[in-house]
Amino acid sequence: MATSKQANFLLPEDLLDEFRKAVPGRQQSKVVAEALRKELKRLKLKKSLQDSFGAWKEKDHPELKEGTEGFVRRLRKSTRLTRSQ
Template sequence: MKVLTKQANFLLPKELLEDLKKNVPRMEQSKVVAEALKKELKSIKLKKAMKESFGAWKSECHPELAEGTDKYIRRIRKSSRAGKA
């Protein structure tokens, strides 16, 4: 499947551009920049989602976890095993 592309003009620090040209073949430079941008955008979106969802979890809404997740998981596993016996 062919990916649609569009030309974009960005200003990059001179040293960064020189390093790119020195270490990446000319025909692969756009791919390297696109992959780096994709990775950075994923990180930015994740940080934004974490910031926006902060506080969504309320301890009072989940009293079953007040004693800790280990006890909760053990109890759930124990109850599911009881039905199989």
């Protein structure tokens, strides 16, 4: 388990009041840490999607012009042949 450090930050008063009513004192740090981890994961995913937008070029993948079904079937068929040997 990672070591813990204290952090001080400001929250809107209504949010803090609701949080304190809903979460027992001994669980508040855990709840905040879990919520922050989840939000950071979401932000990282969002950034990755934004950064990679446009990376896939149709001209580089003409085999998918008619859709993915035929392409995937050909891939699966080729791996079945090598697995059965």
